Amino acid sequence: MKRTEILDKIIIDKGDKIALKNRAQIDKAGVLALNLIGSPGCGKTTLLERTIAELHDPRAGSVPLKVGVIEGDVQSNLDRDRIARAGAPATQIQTGGACRLDAAMVEKALPQIPLDKINILVIENVGNLICPTGLKLGEHLKIAVISVPEGDEKPAKYPTVFVRSDAAVITKIDLLPHLDYDLDRAATDCRKLNNRIKIFPLSAKTGEGIDAWIEYLRRLSGANRPARRAPAELKEPRRTAEQK
Amino acid sequence: MHELSVAESICRSVSERVGDARVEEMVVQVGALSGVNRASLEFCLGEAAQVTGLKLERFSVERVPARARCECGETYEADELMQPCPRCGGFSRSFINGEDIVVSKLVAVEENDEAN
Ligand SMILES: Nc1nc2c(ncn2[C@@H]2O[C@H](COP(=O)(O)OP(=O)(O)OP(=O)(O)O)[C@@H](O)[C@H]2O)c(=O)[nH]1
Numbered sequence: 001m002k003r004t005e006i007l008d009k010i011i012i013d014k015g016d017k018i019a020l021k022n023r024a025q026i027d028k029a030g031v032l033a034l035n036l037i038g039s040p041g042c043g044k045t046t047l048l049e050r051t052i053a054e055l056h057d058p059r060a061g062s063v064p065l066k067v068g069v070i071e072g073d074v075q076s077n078l079d080r081d082r083i084a085r086a087g088a089p090a091t092q093i094q095t096g097g098a099c100r101l102d103a104a105m106v107e108k109a110l111p112q113i114p115l116d117k118i119n120i121l122v123i124e125n126v127g128n129l130i131c132p133t134g135l136k137l138g139e140h141l142k143i144a145v146i147s148v149p150e151g152d153e154k155p156a157k158y159p160t161v162f163v164r165s166d167a168a169v170i171t172k173i174d175l176l177p178h179l180d181y182d183l184d185r186a187a188t189d190c191r192k193l194n195n196r197i198k199i200f201p202l203s204a205k206t207g208e209g210i211d212a213w214i215e216y217l218r219r220l221s222g223a224n225r226p227a228r229r230a231p232a233e234l235k236e237p238r239r240t241a242e243q244k
Numbered sequence: 245m246h247e248l249s250v251a252e253s254i255c256r257s258v259s260e261r262v263g264d265a266r267v268e269e270m271v272v273q274v275g276a277l278s279g280v281n282r283a284s285l286e287f288c289l290g291e292a293a294q295v296t297g298l299k300l301e302r303f304s305v306e307r308v309p310a311r312a313r314c315e316c317g318e319t320y321e322a323d324e325l326m327q328p329c330p331r332c333g334g335f336s337r338s339f340i341n342g343e344d345i346v347v348s349k350l351v352a353v354e355e356n357d358e359a360n
């Protein structure tokens with residue numbers, strides 16, 4: 001009988017290797033990729049429908065940007081069909097019970113998106129504010145989506161997603177007059193968790209606040225650059241840089 | 245419950261390392277920002293060992309707090325993620341580590357070594 005103690009630590013790969021492959025493929029096409037994370041019904045797909053409309057058919061003076069979408073749900077193709085009706089190429093991942101997308105699922109879905117014909121790829125994660133947070137899919141940015149009817153304590157109660165997101169969209173602000181929602185409190189808590197987070201209060205229904213969000217996407221997608229490539233600030237994932 | 249698939253990845257990584265050997269003891273550390281629940285993962289590991297064929301005897305899962313580094317120069321443990329910097333009281337900090345899932349202790353026993 002031989003007893004060995006293995007002394008070096010084994011770091012478990014959470015799919016990061018596949019995520020890097022996805023990322024390389026996305027970068028090669030010069031596409032900006034977003035991972036959208038929020039509770040069921042918070043308004044992710046509606047935000048996307050509005051975003052697609054604004055980017056595909058911009059007001060005078062702006063170049064149109066094309067969006068492609070990978071939809072993640074436990075079941076059904078409903079969200080994919082909504083995105084297709086909005087005029088963007090879309091594919092659906094059905095997780096069959098899993099509470100979040102992983103990099104391997106995205107790897108399989110990627111060939112169904114014409115990366116050479118789009119500027120921005122959005123991956124709408126399974127409706128869930130907790131579980132999707134820990135996994136990289138190959139995105140440049142994580143976007144947390146929360147909405148007014150959920151209450152202003154979401155950042156305080158579900159902190160991790162805000163720590164790791166680059167931006168937080170607070171949607172359904174058209175409902176503010178009907179609910180006791182303290183927008184300042186939600187925003188302040190987001191910033192306490194992550195002082196670099198960008199915050200976009202908006203309504204996908206009325207369009208209030210949408211311009212700042214669209215401007216943010218335009219700037220990051222580098223649409224006005226001569227060569228289509230990911231902006232330099234996106235190349236180094238900032239939170240992992242000092243990780244050991 | 246994504247902890248089951250995490251548990252399976254852990255068992256597979258350990259199998260790659262120890263081959264057919266029996267694992268007498270294993271300690272897994274999950275960071276506070278790893279998105280993994282300590283108790284659920286512990287519950288799932290026994291199941292995952294069976295599914296993957298890993299001979300796993302004793303095991304435990306520990307939660308490791310996240311560390312924060314403030315722009316003022318202070319580094320501190322921030323298990324409560326909304327905790328301000330203890331030195332300057334501000335929130336200008338970034339989190340370092342806390343995201344990883346690590347097998348920190350592993351004792352493997354090879355039975356069929358007749359030399360001993
Ligand atoms: N008033 C108002 N309602 C909204 C807004 N955005 C979305 N909704 C409504 O919220 C409900 C859910 O919206 P979805 O966009 O389907 O939500 P989702 O986050 O994609 O949901 P899942 O994919 O199931 O997680 C729908 O009834 C939308 O009409 C908004 O800005 N204002």
Ligand SMILES: [Mg+2]
Pocket residue numbers: 044045046079124
């Ligand atoms: Mg949706």
Ligand SMILES: [Zn+2]
Pocket residue numbers: 314315316317318329330331332333334
């Ligand atoms: Zn400080």
